[in-house]
Amino acid sequence: MFPKSKTGKICVFAQCVLSGALTAVVAGPAQATDDEEDFAPYEGRVVAKRGVVLRTGPSNDYRAVGSKRYGTVVAIACRINGQEVEGNPVWYKLSDASYAWSSERDIVHDGEDPRWC
8 A cells, every 4th residue: 555645645655755855845944842942041150250161071170171251141051960069069061152061169040940961
């Protein structure tokens, strides 16, 4: 038995595949889903007087890839437990810095806690 197209007509496999591809192109890009909206970044501010060093992972052992100055507003994608810094193991993954990491000790945020990575 042959598959039917969306219009109910019988089609050969290649026709259905091409028809589906053309429909996707004509329809345009997909809209954001509810899941994608849940990953919206949280906002924080650098409170360490010396600023923060951004790293490639959630530990001071990871390579430094940049820094942020005191008072800078940053976008936080999520948080994870990593190396303890002054007794606090939480690190933030920053979405406005090519997804670099910074210790929670150096950044504060208003509102609800960022989601876990």
